[in-house]
Amino acid sequence: MSLAESNTREVDASAISASIRNILDRQKAAHIKDGPASAERRIDWLDRAIALIVDNQKEIAEALASDFGHRSHEQTLLTDVMGSIGPLKHAKKHLRQWMKPEKRKVQFPLNLLGAKARVEFQPLGVIGIISPWNFPINLTWTPLAGVFAAGNRAMIKPSEFTPATSELMARMIRSAYDETEVAVITGGPAVGEAFSKQPFDHLLFTGATSIAYHVMRAAAENLVPLTLELGGKSPVIISKSAKMDDAAAKIMTGKTLNAGQICLAPDYVFVPEGRVDEFVDEASKSIKKMFPTLKDNPDYTSIINQRHFDRINGYVEDAKAKGAKIVEINPANEDFTQQQAHKIAPTLIVNPTDDMKVMQDEIFGPVLPIKTYKDVSEVIGYVNDHARPLGLYYFGDDAGEERQVLDRTTSGGVTVNDVIMHVSMEDLPFGGVGPSGMGAYHGHDGFKTFSHAKAIYVQAKAKMVAEMFRAPYGAKTRKVLASQIKK
Template sequence: MTKPAAAGVRAGDKVSSEAHSLTELLEIQKAAFLRDGVPDAETRIDRINRLGQLLLDNADEIVAALNEDFGTRPREVSIATDVAGCLIDLTDQRRHVSSWMGDTAVGRIQGLLGLKQRLRHDPLGVVGIMGPWNFPLQLTFVPAGSAFAAGNRVLMRPSSVTAKTTEVIARVAPDYFSIEELAVVTSAHGGGSDFAKLPVDHMFFTGSPEVGASVAQEAAKNLVPVTLELGGKNPAIVDYDTDITAAANFLADARMINGGQVCLCPDYVFVPEGKVGEFTEKVLARWTESFPTIKDNPQYTSTVNEKNYTRIVGLIDDAVDMGATKHQVIPAGESLPDAEARKIPPTLLTGVKAGMKVEEDEVFGPVLTVYPYREQSEAVDKINSAGHPLTMYWVGKDNERLQYIADHTRSGSISGNDFAMHLLTGHLPFGGVGRSGMGNYHGKFGFDTFTHDRAVFVSRLPITFADIVSPPFGKFDARLSDIQMTMWRFLNGRALRKSSKR
């Protein structure tokens, strides 16, 4: 195991990643990884600590940059998600990495017979991390912390959409890291497609399914394994006997976090048929209370850019043109939506039907669609027809109806009565399934994602398997083969009989 003193270039030398090309950065990190070998726990913890300190030391500048990138974004949201929110998982990695990285002994009984076996948990080498614009630090620094815990070097490419924030991180990173450990890649190095072409040892991407598919295709050309954290239209189901006021308040709040620009936001909700009117009224009342002003309200997050603003407004207009009803909260004296401020009012849609674009597209904005349901099977069929979401919201008790939903659908996770809490516990994975992604991270799941479980086997037996399966074969070998077949036919037949009795 190597220690910090073994590094050839010290953190603090302030070598900017922009002094090198993409290929050069990768070559520098690969060479350093091979030169220094597997890092010890002290080195890994030190890197995680410096990653957290980078965020803490520069929090004010980061928050200001995020606000400038979005137009308006509450300081409280930026701190909770992109600064302090990162430190939850970084702390978990730091606390447990020493135990996670140790060899695991397996096959103890076989070991007594002379077959010694263990698993090493080795780093992969250089990890490439591509982040999105909605949480440009949370979704790059947290996987980077997991990669460091696993002993890797990191090439990090934050989104070019949030250019001000990326500029801050790229500028201050050399104060904390040698480019041999962490290099921040910017638009000066090329586009995201250029980054995806790098023959790193693992590629981690967060973003849309469409771009994720492109990243996976590029990575496949180099046989690079990928983790894809993608989007998805996240459904919510309000149980029959759930308090409608509580359900409406929760889902109204969850939809509007970061202006609805969260991959975990509820996108559409199923409400018992007889309670749709009451639910609609309660959601609108909650939004009216939360947003007495919108256009000039610094606590109302703007849509990040004109492209997304136009897309979301288009989804609403298309639904209305095709017969849906929109319910919007527009404060007195304000004209919304406002293209200059990129402010779209909180919008609830009812009467949405097949063929409307909002039925197919992930909204990623302040729009919630409501569907009535009578039987759970109606909600299940609708959810299954829309692809597998990143998460699914259940508003109700942990009962047999929740069990039915879980048994008959697929999603990255199930969130009951709260928003995104499974990201914060340290005990649960965060990731999607199918169109919403592949692979996961957070806690030990993140450590495992960036680790190669390397088998080590040492025999002390006087005979080798190589000798047993190599010619020449005699009568004894033929008899041994017959004995094996007899044994396995008996065992498998017994298993089939037991299964049929059940």
């Protein structure tokens, strides 16, 4: 790259940053001018968000199908339309209760003299949202539920991997909100980099752990607090007490939803020794029931683009070359070498080893490694030897073993006797731990994440309170101190 090209790029980056900063400054100014948003205004923001999703549901399904090459319209209605409306309605229903100050206890003896303490939840101001490509509507509108409920404004940077959906979101938002309320900034990596460096009052990033390092580094320039929703390799543990047909069907349902392009998708399965063939058989039956055909089946979603298609197929080829047994579940024996989209048949990798790429990277596709174990302690040890995942799934009817797994592993969240479902519970916090993320949102936890919990203490009016610890100190002070400094 020449010096002239370098200077041009620096000018472009500066212009991008200035444009984003201009919107941010106007949102902050409007937030301060208008003061804390009333419950009525917050509900109005939420109502507009709900109306946008309902009124544009057909356009949303079509845009996502276009961006993916093929994406099931019904799946989009389930995950991105219905899945967004639920959190918005939940926030609308509860925000008045959430907004109420919380009374807190005052220590002795001030509590006896009339002192009071409370926590008030104050809007932070402007929240930055960087949303991903796999569920671009849901992972934009669900955070907005908490953002609006807490009385904030928002700036959104959607993924460049879903350009049709990102442009649709921008048009939708412009039609319903003033730019000082909500703004959508579209663009590629340069825009994303500039967006990450803005002095937001809070920044939510949903995406890959590899990108999170850059986002966190950029946010640190302005000490912007972060919520990071990442991913990782979410394990499934099938107990010896589990019903294999039920477990396999639920696991494969989760693994094929959005073709496995889910941060919470089951990433590998531990099956009791001697029951691998049973799992493979039941998994195959469940796929055949859901998808008798795959290639032209409107219910089966394709991989987002050529790069990810090649990456996932590369995992399978690498595992095959290193000796793993590959089971492609292809009920109609279709030829996937010639296709318009980037579909990959559900594929099981039996007995993978840790040197295989499929056991090192988050898969984000319809490929599922299967490992075996003799005792559940082996599984717990394996999970604890690896990065803490976003989700963990346990199938079984052994309460003692279930308690052991819950107590001795650490993950962002857990679903018992199913996969992924904990994310759909609005009254549960959703978030990761360690490499799978930091912070949480959804429901009341989202309201708190996007609020400042302001501590307020009101001193008692009794004259003795003011004099209690004021010099000169004497016998009375020493008596009070002695009464408190003891075992």
